[in-house]
Amino acid sequence: MFQLPTAVQFCLQTLRSAGIEAYLVGGCVRDLLLQTQPADYDITVNASPETVKQLFAHTIDTGLRHGTITVLQDGMPIEITQMRKDGRYTDHRRPDIVLPSTSLTEDLARRDFTINAIALDDSGNIFDPFHGQQDLNEKILRTVGDSNQRFNEDALRILRLFRFAAKLRFTIDPNTLNSALKQAELLHFISVERIFAELIKTVTAPEPDRLTPLLQCGGLAFSGLQYHRPLLPLSKLPVRRNLRFAGLLYLCDADAEQTCTMLKTDKKLRRYCKFILHALQQPEIDSPYALKKLLFQSDFPTVSDLLCLRAICTGRSDTQWQQMLQQLQQTPIYLRDLKINGTQLKALGIRNTAISQTLLYLIDCVHKDPSCNQTQQLLQLAQKYNESHD
Ligand code: ATP
Numbered sequence: 001m002f003q004l005p006t007a008v009q010f011c012l013q014t015l016r017s018a019g020i021e022a023y024l025v026g027g028c029v030r031d032l033l034l035q036t037q038p039a040d041y042d043i044t045v046n047a048s049p050e051t052v053k054q055l056f057a058h059t060i061d062t063g064l065r066h067g068t069i070t071v072l073q074d075g076m077p078i079e080i081t082q083m084r085k086d087g088r089y090t091d092h093r094r095p096d097i098v099l100p101s102t103s104l105t106e107d108l109a110r111r112d113f114t115i116n117a118i119a120l121d122d123s124g125n126i127f128d129p130f131h132g133q134q135d136l137n138e139k140i141l142r143t144v145g146d147s148n149q150r151f152n153e154d155a156l157r158i159l160r161l162f163r164f165a166a167k168l169r170f171t172i173d174p175n176t177l178n179s180a181l182k183q184a185e186l187l188h189f190i191s192v193e194r195i196f197a198e199l200i201k202t203v204t205a206p207e208p209d210r211l212t213p214l215l216q217c218g219g220l221a222f223s224g225l226q227y228h229r230p231l232l233p234l235s236k237l238p239v240r241r242n243l244r245f246a247g248l249l250y251l252c253d254a255d256a257e258q259t260c261t262m263l264k265t266d267k268k269l270r271r272y273c274k275f276i277l278h279a280l281q282q283p284e285i286d287s288p289y290a291l292k293k294l295l296f297q298s299d300f301p302t303v304s305d306l307l308c309l310r311a312i313c314t315g316r317s318d319t320q321w322q323q324m325l326q327q328l329q330q331t332p333i334y335l336r337d338l339k340i341n342g343t344q345l346k347a348l349g350i351r352n353t354a355i356s357q358t359l360l361y362l363i364d365c366v367h368k369d370p371s372c373n374q375t376q377q378l379l380q381l382a383q384k385y386n387e388s389h390d
């Protein structure tokens with residue numbers, strides 16, 4: 001038997017008591033059968049959202065047009081969607097219309113993979129017209145119905161395929177794989193935001209290198225991501241979104257600025273990737289001074305990630321530099337660490353336009369020799385520097 005949260009049981013029973021057919025569907029059934037914790041619970045019903053809404057005290061109109069409402073039960077959001085069948089697809093992403101249905105099989109048929117097309121009722125009965133359980137047991141990813149048609153209808157499924165392979169470590173059925181790769185150019189029709197979201201889920205999964213066939217066939221080339229060298233090291237990186245994404249860009253030899261702009265990533269990630277990829281092209285880190293220069297351009301967590309990536313993706317040892325980095329926590333690195341400020345320099349008679357350059361000179365002196373970070377000494381250094389640059 002499956003252990004369902006009380007809130008989910010309550011929803012299923014409430015619906016059934018009202019004479020509505022209600023089933024858990026999609027990812028939660030897959031995860032329950034795999035004996036892993038579902039991220040969320042989705043229910044499909046043969047009733048309209050308006051009808052469902054009247055049965056519960058707290059509901060949110062999440063997608064009335066698509067037949068979905070969210071019930072908030074004991075603080076847990078549970079999506080309840082009217083069974084449906086999809087109309088024709090013409091934009092390779094969404095059906096032109098969705099039609100309500102009262103057939104569970106019809107609702108399961110529109111789902112992407114057999115393992116995501118299993119339903120479960122509150123008595124523990126399983127409905128599995130597309131043999132998803134067999135594929136779960138054999139660890140196979142396979143589309144529901146004709147693969148060519150299913151990827152053609154909605155190209156996002158191509159990325160979901162590789163994401164599930166990376167996450168579940170399942171084999172992709174050869175037919176399904178062929179169709180996905182053959183139609184990979186349809187990814188053009190998918191919004192870059194969705195592509196980015198799927199890529200993040202894939203790189204943070206246990207086996208991100210499962211993306212390799214898609215890179216090799218050029219399916220993501222429009223975003224500057226192409227097969228360059230094996231992605232295997234990615235799985236050895238700590239599971240952090242930004243670190244793993246930067247690793248992907250590095251291994252694909254991508255241009256960080258171009259790819260991040262193209263995929264409309266957040267600015268912070270773009271800056272992070274630009275710094276890391278640039279730093280990886282620089283000569284060896286061979287002194288505390290070199291490490292301080294890297295820190296000066298970014299921050300401790302980013303440089304720590306850089307060292308980790310260097311070690312894992314380029315095979316260079318980073319233990320001594322990680323240790324060194326820890327030791328530098330107490331060392332002056334940034335302008336704010338200087339025992340002098342712009343106002344004091346102004347008082348020395350240094351022109352406004354020369355102040356920032358002087359501060360940069362002073363911090364460089366301090367990077368070379370932290371002991372000179374004393375106000376008097378810095379004032380003298382500043383004076384000499386400006387005399388020689390007048
Ligand atoms: P996750 O664990 O990442 O949430 P999931 O399978 O629950 O995985 P969702 O995006 O939450 O994925 O979708 C819920 C269900 O809706 C899927 O299991 C699948 O049955 C169906 N589904 C989602 N996206 C698609 C799609 N693009 N095409 C067909 N069916 C889909």
Ligand code: MG
Nearest residue numbers: 027028039040
């Ligand atoms: Mg889900």
